[in-house]
Amino acid sequence: MCSCSCVVWLLCCVLSCCCVLLLLLYCGTRPYRSSRIVGGQASREGEWPWQVSLHIKGQGHTCGASVLSNRWLITAAHCATQWEALLGLHVQSQTSEWTVRRNIQQIIAHPDYNFLTYDNDIALMELDSNVTLNQNIWPICLPSPTYDFPAGLAAWITGWGATREGGLAAKILQKAEVRIINSTVCKSLMKDDVTDRMLCAGLLKGGVDACQGDSGGPLSVTGPSGRVFIAGVVSWGDGCARRNKPGVYTRVTKYRNWIKEKSGIFSCCSAPYSCCLCYTSCCFDECIYFLSSFSHILVCLRFYRHMFSLG
Secondary structure, eight states: OHHHHHHHHHHHHHHHHHHHHHHSSSOOOOOOOOOEEEEEEETTTTTTTEEEEEEEEEEEEEEEEEOSSSSSEEEGGGGOOOOOEEEOOOOOTTTOOEEEEEEEEEEEHHHHHHHHOTTTTOOOEESSOOOOBBBBBOOOOOOOOTTTOTTTOOOEEEEEEEEEEEEBOOOOOOOEEEEEOHHHHHHHHHHTTOOOTTTEEEOOOSOOOTTTTTTTOEEEEEETTTTTTEEEEEEEEEHHHHHHHHOEEEGGGGGHHHHHHHHOOOTSSTTTTTTGGGGTTHHHHHHHHTTTSSSHHHHHHHHHHHHHTOO
């Protein structure tokens, strides 16, 4: 006969399986689908639910950001000023039932941000109150520190920035597909102004790029499970969409510990037992790999036994 403690233990095993399924339904997914960036096209409403528009009151859209949770945003440090954040927005100057406005309670720019070189160009923003996550407001996944974004990988940039260099900002949220550029190649093209904390993306032939007004927005990559991860934050470039001048982005994987320290948000695979818990779901792809090993499943079972002091 199974004891009460045994029942609890089995229940934990069932909950673990349920948590793995729930991971599919959390960050980096598009709960509802109705797909300027230079060389881009208009997106559909709800296609990029983590995209945020940062406004200076009285001046309109100036920078982008991404939703990390119902309280936190990620953006570029050079965008760190007093903003109003619009979440769930699709068309500038046309709010809908999904649009939520929030003031920024605090801005945490990286302490080593260099405004001359744009090194460490990353910042966190805490909203003044929580937002309700829905089909048009949803968090993007944070990659673990070891997540690899190889050269040639397809990525997407989104924003309301200028549709050409020196041009006007877009009204409808734009999207464009680019490719991750080899770091050595990028450093050569950009005259060694690119550090290891930066990531390059674009098309070497030119024609597609982020531009003024896209700063702080996401460079996103779709993982094997179909979930979307933020690989980079729009930072700087030499003009917009020029030949052999790719866009330069802050490499998010380099700042995972800092993000965790400041916001409490972390990749569930950042610790050995994290995939045993349903605390966060931003690394489904890595957790599935972790739990695919029988030895790792045993690790989780031992962890549950320890939690409930089962003999």
